[in-house]
Amino acid sequence: MLAKLRRAAVIAGLGGTLVLTLATGTAAAGFGPLPPENPALGPTGTATMHGDSESSDTTPFAGPGAGPVDADFHEMGAACPTILQGADGLPQALCTKITNRAPTVFLLDPNTGNPLASLELTKGSLLGGVYAYLDDHDRLVTADGSQKLLRVGHDHGGPGGSWRLFVDTATDISDAVAGHCGGGACDHADSVSPDYQGRVWFATDEAAAGFVDPATGTARSILLAPGEIVANSISTAPRGMVVATDHALYLLNVDGDGNPRIVWRQAYDRGPYRKPGRLSWGTGATPVFFGPGDGTEYVTITDNAVPDDNLLVYDTATGRQICKVPAVDGTENAPIGSGDSVFVASTYGYPYPQLPPSAGPSVPPSAPITGGMTRIDVDAGGSGCHVVWTDTVPSSAVPRLSLADGKLYTFTRHATVPGGIAEVLDNYSYAVLDPATGTLESEQLVGATTAQDTLQMVGVIAPGRIQYQGTTTGFFRITPR
Template sequence: MFWRPRRAVAIAAVALTATLTFTTGSATAAFGSLPPANPHLGPLGTATMHGDAESSDATPFAGPGTGDVDSDFRELAAACPTILQGADGMPQALCTEIIDRAPKVFLLDPRTAQPVASLDLAKGSLLGGVYAYLDNADRMVTVDGSGDLLRIGHRRDGEDWTLEIESRTSLGQAVTGHCGGGDCDAVSSVMADFAGRVWFATDNAAAGYLDPATGIARSIVLGPGEQVANSISTAPDGVAIATTHALYLVDVDASGAPSVRWRQPYDRGPARKPGQLSWGTGATPTFFGPGSGTEYLAITDNAVPRENLLVFDTATGGPVCSVPAVDGTENSPIGAGSSLFVASTYGYPYPAVPEGAGPSEPAGADFTGGMVRIDVTGAGCRTVWTSNAKSAAVPRLSVADGKIYTVTRRTLLPTGSVGLTDTFRYTVIDAATGRTEQEKLIGGTAIHNTLQMVGTIAPDGTLYQGTMSGLFRIAPR
């Protein structure tokens, strides 16, 4: 992850292919092709929070660049961690309203990012929205507070746009049957696999899928006492799920039941760290690789004093390498070709942490920031560069222009501690060298706090970046 949409309450109420190539030869040569496009999702790069089913956090589209940009902020009175865009070019944002803590979908005008339609979703035990994706009909797929799987479509009627729930399917016993029913568990993440099944993981580490053809949902419990606090990822190889104790690769067995192909425990450390929202990995699993685009699977652990970047062989679960990366992170690694990029969130000053997250050790720390690039080689892994950039958002890599796009946080206090006078800056980093090439002031108040949310780059080079009270639209001038 990165920032978790289902926790918006606590913090805010506080068709392309795997061999996609580009004309920008240097970037393509450096980072290779993107993971395979899932035929059941919308466009590669904009259909999921992390860009694709494999959660690469890479995009085929060039970003706003290092020249002049226009930055416009849209106040929505809601935290907006999930901003997606379908093949029709209409951005869609899944947000959580600050006042009533309920999820809300906004359909945006791509020219201005002003809402043209909105839809309130049910509030429930989820305390807000969960992860969502766009299917191949540009419909948002998510689970609301009722626990039902929704497909939300949009259409134009004259000059007006509307959002509507086109289908609703109960996940019922598959979500709560293992713990006695009722509201004993809730879906934390959903994603389509490459056969069209809709997979889900729950807070209490149940994992399963809904078969759209039959409407039947099936599930298993991954590990008693474990929890899932990040989104899930899918690839032709299976479904990757990180719990607070281990990384799993899950698939469907010969009988059609969900089954674990392999499990790899990791060092979860003695406690949650400051700048993290749960005790365990802060990472959504990232499929990546220089060949098929999914031969490796990566997460970070929660070791002390420094967290390790862990890379596994997707087919077998065998360890490829473990490399000290950052002090701590709540963000998913970027993965492209043989390269991984990890940004530190250690000490990030979230306004609050989720209920049940537990105390951090130490109780507090300054936001140190920093980013690292680590490459997989024939001999294991090596650190290519480190940067002191204080990323306040989940970075996004463009393989079209070889740049990493993020928002950095800069303090004006002489002590270096964060405060109310902090500023937020649109930042461009050269992925080959780690050099910061551009920083532009875009905000300086609490409503501009990007809270480690992820940005989405549209095909026209526009960057949509969520904040705790709305979103930025950043576009080349």
């Protein structure tokens, strides 16, 4: 029943009725279509970090717009990279506490953004408890440090009928996660995504990949390649699951015996070193499905070439490389993929407060934030790609493209002291761009402290023209004034 609500025009919220603004055929100047609806997910646009299981970073909902906005900051004492919203209209934030680095789920009031309930999960690796999704029952699905696949539900079962969060189901996946390296805590699952048959795929730090069969609770996995690392989330589409290691891009599916298998592998240029503004020595991108037909015929990542990262586009069915085009000087972000278009934002020089143990030194050790975004389109028939525009916007978040209002939403970071020598004084602004030209339509200051650093996190656009954007210590709730 909940799955059928994803395309409905009205969702019941706590404070009344939220009217949804859905994308139309002409609203976004030819961008789209949305990827197909995954029956195992909650609402399209708000059920995963990147909007859908294909990680398109598009949304069917209109954003707050280019006019004046109110930016309500919520201090949570935790970094909040993942904010999702289910068909019941209740936002859920998966945050990492500053004090003990434990992932914590917060249920939020949709009218204010204030916490209604919280639940701390078991700590795993640095990225553990970051990549999650909402299933078709509005449960948050994630893998925690106890090597369990969790489905976290919510109801009014707290004291006096108050809201509570609780672990609804927990499936042990420890053998599939760490069996290849001796068991225990030798590896961790960080990213999960459902396929179109309801299997829950996962990838681990040490490049194991597999799935949990919901019918049996059995977890199966394979090692992609010895010595490779996974540092980004995975994506799923009707043809299978894609995952990028620090050496190659893989498409996986299921063989006749019900085991995961590699359909194709494409190595890429990982460069001679990690660039500043990256969390790993390799691609910084979550793989993105996109295309003008069903929204999944292409898959894209960026590489780590020198001097510039290339955008790499592949044919999903065959793995054939369609193009390799210089895009930006370096990026840790997933691109946006929609129709024939891909949008890439630079993160070169962006300072992260903590790096994964496997990151290694960057060359140079640090650098000023350069900024800049690029749009690259695939040529007709998948015959190649070309650059449409570049700009100098210093994006400090993963941008989102609204197919309802045809705008590109992000946040920007500006230095207040020349040379970037006093980063703690940098300020942060809500920004709206024209995706057709790259023109900055509006930029409104929202924060000026390190607590409000948007840290290249992903924002989510929810029904009612509400945008949530995570920061190092909480999140912004942006609404039209």
